[in-house]
Amino acid sequence: MEQVTIKDIARILNISASTVSRALKGSPEISKATIELVKETAKRLNYQPNKAALSLLHIKTRTIGVVVPNLGYSFFSLALQGIEEEASQRGYTVIASQSLESEEKEIRNIIDMKRIGVDGILISLAQYSSQLNHLMDIQSQMPVVLFDRVSDTIRSSKIYVNNLTGAFSAVEHLIKIGCRRIAYMGGPKGLLISNRRRDGYTMALFRHNRKIDESLIVHSEFDHNYAVKTALKLLKRKDRPDGIFAVSDRVAIGAIAAAKKLQLRIPQDVAIIGFNDEPIASLISPSLTSVKQPAFDMGKMAAQLLIDEIEYVGKYQHVSKSYPTKLMIRESTKKTSIKN
Amino acid sequence: MEQVTIKDIARILNISASTVSRALKGSPEISKATIELVKETAKRLNYQPNKAALSLLHIKTRTIGVVVPNLGYSFFSLALQGIEEEASQRGYTVIASQSLESEEKEIRNIIDMKRIGVDGILISLAQYSSQLNHLMDIQSQMPVVLFDRVSDTIRSSKIYVNNLTGAFSAVEHLIKIGCRRIAYMGGPKGLLISNRRRDGYTMALFRHNRKIDESLIVHSEFDHNYAVKTALKLLKRKDRPDGIFAVSDRVAIGAIAAAKKLQLRIPQDVAIIGFNDEPIASLISPSLTSVKQPAFDMGKMAAQLLIDEIEYVGKYQHVSKSYPTKLMIRESTKKTSIKN
DNA sequence: AAATTTAGCGCAAACGTTTGCGCTCAGTTA
DNA sequence: TAACTGAGCGCAAACGTTTGCGCTAAATTT
Numbered sequence: 001m002e003q004v005t006i007k008d009i010a011r012i013l014n015i016s017a018s019t020v021s022r023a024l025k026g027s028p029e030i031s032k033a034t035i036e037l038v039k040e041t042a043k044r045l046n047y048q049p050n051k052a053a054l055s056l057l058h059i060k061t062r063t064i065g066v067v068v069p070n071l072g073y074s075f076f077s078l079a080l081q082g083i084e085e086e087a088s089q090r091g092y093t094v095i096a097s098q099s100l101e102s103e104e105k106e107i108r109n110i111i112d113m114k115r116i117g118v119d120g121i122l123i124s125l126a127q128y129s130s131q132l133n134h135l136m137d138i139q140s141q142m143p144v145v146l147f148d149r150v151s152d153t154i155r156s157s158k159i160y161v162n163n164l165t166g167a168f169s170a171v172e173h174l175i176k177i178g179c180r181r182i183a184y185m186g187g188p189k190g191l192l193i194s195n196r197r198r199d200g201y202t203m204a205l206f207r208h209n210r211k212i213d214e215s216l217i218v219h220s221e222f223d224h225n226y227a228v229k230t231a232l233k234l235l236k237r238k239d240r241p242d243g244i245f246a247v248s249d250r251v252a253i254g255a256i257a258a259a260k261k262l263q264l265r266i267p268q269d270v271a272i273i274g275f276n277d278e279p280i281a282s283l284i285s286p287s288l289t290s291v292k293q294p295a296f297d298m299g300k301m302a303a304q305l306l307i308d309e310i311e312y313v314g315k316y317q318h319v320s321k322s323y324p325t326k327l328m329i330r331e332s333t334k335k336t337s338i339k340n
Numbered sequence: 341m342e343q344v345t346i347k348d349i350a351r352i353l354n355i356s357a358s359t360v361s362r363a364l365k366g367s368p369e370i371s372k373a374t375i376e377l378v379k380e381t382a383k384r385l386n387y388q389p390n391k392a393a394l395s396l397l398h399i400k401t402r403t404i405g406v407v408v409p410n411l412g413y414s415f416f417s418l419a420l421q422g423i424e425e426e427a428s429q430r431g432y433t434v435i436a437s438q439s440l441e442s443e444e445k446e447i448r449n450i451i452d453m454k455r456i457g458v459d460g461i462l463i464s465l466a467q468y469s470s471q472l473n474h475l476m477d478i479q480s481q482m483p484v485v486l487f488d489r490v491s492d493t494i495r496s497s498k499i500y501v502n503n504l505t506g507a508f509s510a511v512e513h514l515i516k517i518g519c520r521r522i523a524y525m526g527g528p529k530g531l532l533i534s535n536r537r538r539d540g541y542t543m544a545l546f547r548h549n550r551k552i553d554e555s556l557i558v559h560s561e562f563d564h565n566y567a568v569k570t571a572l573k574l575l576k577r578k579d580r581p582d583g584i585f586a587v588s589d590r591v592a593i594g595a596i597a598a599a600k601k602l603q604l605r606i607p608q609d610v611a612i613i614g615f616n617d618e619p620i621a622s623l624i625s626p627s628l629t630s631v632k633q634p635a636f637d638m639g640k641m642a643a644q645l646l647i648d649e650i651e652y653v654g655k656y657q658h659v660s661k662s663y664p665t666k667l668m669i670r671e672s673t674k675k676t677s678i679k680n
Numbered sequence: 681a682a683a684t685t686t687a688g689c690g691c692a693a694a695c696g697t698t699t700g701c702g703c704t705c706a707g708t709t710a
Numbered sequence: 711t712a713a714c715t716g717a718g719c720g721c722a723a724a725c726g727t728t729t730g731c732g733c734t735a736a737a738t739t740t
Contacts, residue, residue, distance in 0.1 A: 006697065015720085018722095019718085063452070116456055285625060357728095397726095
């Protein structure tokens with residue numbers, strides 16, 4: 001029931017607590033015999049060092065905190081697995097929390113992590129995180145690494161996906177399969193990744209000498225019904241698009257539902273591409289072409305950078321690393337007339 | 341950079357640390373004026389109590405640990421949100437971790453939580469957790485509540501869904517819409533929830549005077565391709581089933597894919613029901629009828645029980661609570677001839 | 681005015697661990 | 711034999727906080 005302490009071991013063996021402490025670490029100052037004895041007794045009593053006491057001494061807890069918008073999104077769930085792999089290999093414990101896209105909860109989570117005593121924090125920002133004071137604040141106390149949902153105003157190591165080229169290749173793919181009017185269904189205005197992907201969209205059209213039709217750039221929420229409604233509006237127009245690049249798979253799936261409702265054939269009448277390559281993308285019908293992000297690798301690398309920074313002595317040099325995306329081509333863009 | 345401590349405040353105000361401590365709690369022993377002054381200064385300096393120090397004094401950390409198989413499963417993700425709501429309302433912090441179905445990782449997670457200093461643990465067991473010594477062990481040190489993936493050999497409060505009646509109602513629904521040969525696609529052999537659902541399946545057939553055809557009870561893995569293969573085998577038989585009840589939505593979606601491949605119409609040729617009501621269920625086409633579990637409520641209640649037990653003085657009486665499921669009827673079982 | 685109360689605060693110990701320093705005693709050297 | 715060395719261990723302080731007890735001075739009672 002009660003914790004076994006170093007003092008207990010000391011009392012039993014009739015030696016001092018300091019000797020026990022040193023013996024457990026195999027200090028050369030202690031005789032082999034004592035070391036043996038202490039270690040044996042410790043194991044027998046199932047001694048576990050008290051992390052609170054260690055923490056009081058400013059000793060690292062070998063724990064890192066992770067804050068993401070939603071652990072249910074497969075991207076974050078996968079990234080977390082990457083983080084855990086790296087952390088585990090280097091002897092660190094990971095604790096995760098989700099902000100559910102709320103800045104307030106994000107702040108609370110960070111404070112909690114700090115009080116629990118993590119050595120550093122890995123964070124992907126909530127959708128509407130604007131005041132980044134809490135981040136600056138925590139940064140003065142421990143290393144922080146941003147990933148995926150990063151921010152330009154924060155100086156730290158960053159891991160993110162190359163949204164621009166990812167979007168570019170998606171739109172280019174639509175062009176190659178013969179789409180002539182391509183729409184972009186973005187996320188909420190102001191969301192960084194959404195804007196970056198819009199830039200990629202614009203750039204692809206520009207590079208292929210298409211002119212930009214602003215009316216084909218629309219904003220949606222991530223909510224399914226909202227996405228369906230937005231897509232319906234788009235597809236009901238007389239000059240409806242024959243290709244849609246959506247900011248996320250959820251939105252793309254909304255577009256698919258809208259197209260079906262209007263009896264449009266996918267991809268013959270309208271081709272659709274999503275982003276994230278959620279597992280659902282390959283399961284729905286038609287299966288959804290999507291831009292895949294190396295979530296696991298990104299998580300692993302983010303954890304690597306964070307732990308490096310934690311363990312680094314002296315001035316650490318921040319690192320920014322962007323990852324390439326991969327276009328997963330599926331039925332929603334496979335026009336049979338095109339051999340691809 | 342450095343933590344602001346009570347001593348800092350004491351030094352600045354030229355009073356003792358004990359006075360600061362008491363003032364912060366609004367103790368009646370301290371004058372109003374001093375209390376004001378201290379609280380003001382604390383706020384100004386952004387004082388945060390050091391959790392490690394509190395922890396050393398055997399004071400509760402107001403933190404609870406959650407261990408689930410996979411945070412990416414929508415059930416656990418939702419349950420976590422319920423847990424967080426309850427915890428937040430009662431002033432608790434939640435830290436989550438996933439076992440990824442590995443007993444070893446589950447044990448590691450529990451040890452980590454203990455050392456971080458949680459007041460109690462909420463756990464849903466990994467798929468193949470067999471040796472439950474680690475659970476008994478931790479139970480001697482702090483309250484533990486099991487949820488969803490519970491175990492009979494552990495004595496603790498438990499929250500779970502009524503798998504048997506959930507399966508029963510699903511199969512009964514298939515019978516009502518006119519299915520004559522109903523198959524059960526289970527999960528890996530030995531998985532408790534899978535077996536419970538099989539019992540519900542059997543019971544429904546029995547109750548409606550159908551005889552049990554053992555060859556219609558098959559086992560699958562949760563992996564999509566595996567599920568498709570298993571379903572194909574089932575549906576290619578000359579006496580193929582006209583109804584399938586699957587242990588999970590993932591497996592059910594595999595069955596849908598298989599049916600489509602064989603050009604079978606859903607639900608006319610074969611009706612399909614899944615379990616869990618993942619978000620994907622309503623998004624695919626045909627949308628999938630599924631047994632919904634009240635994940636959020638279950639999480640909330642589990643947290644409630646755990647916190648009750650943490651805060652209870654004296655002997656706590658364990659509580660077991662099972663939740664009813666709800667059948668979400670969608671296209672995959674909507675035969676047009678049946679008005680339901 | 682003397683005695684008693686009480687409001688308001690400080691002292692010090694305790695929680696579990698680490699670590700610099702000092703101590704003891706055996707063995708070695710001169 | 712006396713002085714020295716070093717192996718092996720203990721003492722005590724420190725980390726931040728709480729809390730029982732004690733202290734001082736002012737306010738109240740006789």
